[in-house]
Amino acid sequence: MSELKDLIIDNKDKRFFTPSVYFSARTGICELKGESFLENTKEFYAPLIEWLKRYTTEVKKPIAFIIKLTYYNTSTSRSLLEMFNILKEYQDNGGEVIVNWHYDESDVDMKEDIEDYMIDTGLKINLIPFKPEELEE
Template identity: 40%
Template sequence: MENFYLESTPKTPRLSFNNDNGIFEISGRSIPENSIEFYKPLLDWLDQYVKEPKKETLLIVKLEYFNTSSSKCLVEIFRKLEKAQKDSKQIAIKWYYDEEDEDMQESGEDFKEIIKIPIEMLVLKEEE
């Protein structure tokens, strides 16, 4: 299975989903004109990934900002990864946020309450 990669733009995040090592990253800003259309290829890719996930999968989220429709797509990504937790597969999410960005911190905390995947909240360091 091929890796999934999209470079970021001013309105869309960088999507780096590495099938070889099970390390996935979403970073940047997510305010696409049509979030569902933007995320559909990734969601389709995840449908294939969860059929044969790696023993350990890590999703790193380093978003500066995302709109409401993007948050719905993020939940969909998390839900697909929840399906991969069967057969002793380990899924984890690292949610990075700027220390002064209470909105991003609260968003991560909100996701923790609705998602059945451990979400580790981490303050973004300057060099990251």
């Protein structure tokens, strides 16, 4: 089987509603940022889910999952759940997992939703509040 490659979807042209993805097989740092209001959510997230499955079964090194999503829709939230479940399973089997979720400090709705993911999956997610201007590039 071929070696797991980095998964990069750099949304430089700012396609509508599409997040950027930087998953590094070498460092185990996986970043998901931007907005996710995709219509073909499953199609977009399938390679990410597949990548995580391979990382957690083939590479088996520590993983830092970093989320900087400003907005995500309901169908995205299902794909996020699927990814968290993979990470939780990896952790339960001895994998080293850190999840950091950066959220706008004024966004109480998102904070509540992140807490619900923790209740749902049993995965510890570090809540990292930021001021909106800090994410501007």
